[in-house]
Amino acid sequence: MSQAHATSEDLIELVDRIVSNHHTFTRAELSRLLGLAQEVASEHGATHAELLQLEDLVGQLAEDLLTHMDREERVLFPYIVALEASLHGAPRIHASFDSLKHPIGRMLRDHETARILLQSIRTITRDLRLPPDASVAQRALYDGVAALEVDLETHMHLESDELFVRALALEGRAA
Ligand SMILES: [Fe+2]
Ligand SMILES: [Fe+2]
Known part of the structure; x- marks a missing residue:
């Protein structure tokens, strides 16, 4: 995305870009990764206990992020x-709400929770390191988690550091 594009677009366009690029991708990936995590846990969880924990963490991340994006799309955006x-x-x-500060504060806390969950996933998988006997599904799961993590950083940066900051400034001007 070029700088010119980033600076010339208004908040309506920025919201549209976040939803169509990042929310759509995140919803599709969470559903796919949850299926893979369940498959990997049921096939290898008996001998690799960390895969059961991984299934729980991916499930929690999916639940949290789906609720979070729904709130953004129904209330804040x-x-x-x-x-x-x-x-x-x-x-x-x-x-x-009285001020955007309240819903935005909530969304920022959700972003931090997602980062903590991703960090826990990295801890229990030793930085997403695949064992030598990893199945095709486990490889796809680890690759997918890494790609989602990269996309989420861009997504959360666009919201926390651009959209929310500009929206608060706009609210101040409109008051
Ligand atoms: Fe979002
Ligand atoms: Fe968000």
Whole structure:
């Protein structure tokens, strides 16, 4: 993504880019990785206890992130989009919160929880190191977790450091 694109887009476009690039990918990958984690745990969990823990952690990550993205899409993002639109003449919408600081604070805590879960996955898998007898499914699972981790860093950076910061500034201007 070019700098020119990043700086010229408004918050409506930025929200759209986050949802269409990152939320769509994350939902699809969580579902696929959860299936792989369940398969690997049922086939090799009896001899590799860490794979049972891995299944739990991937399950928790999936549950947390799906709830988190739903909240962003149902509450926070529509409000940010309406805030941006109000600068172009659209009527302001009523929010269920006093300030964006509250929902944004919650989303930032969720991002930190996701990072902690990913760190736990790295700890129990010794940095996603595959054993010599790894199955095809385990290889696909570890590769997929690593790719999701990279995408999540970009995704959370776009929200925490760009969208949320710009939305708070906009809210200050619109007040
Ligand atoms: Fe998100
Ligand atoms: Fe988020």
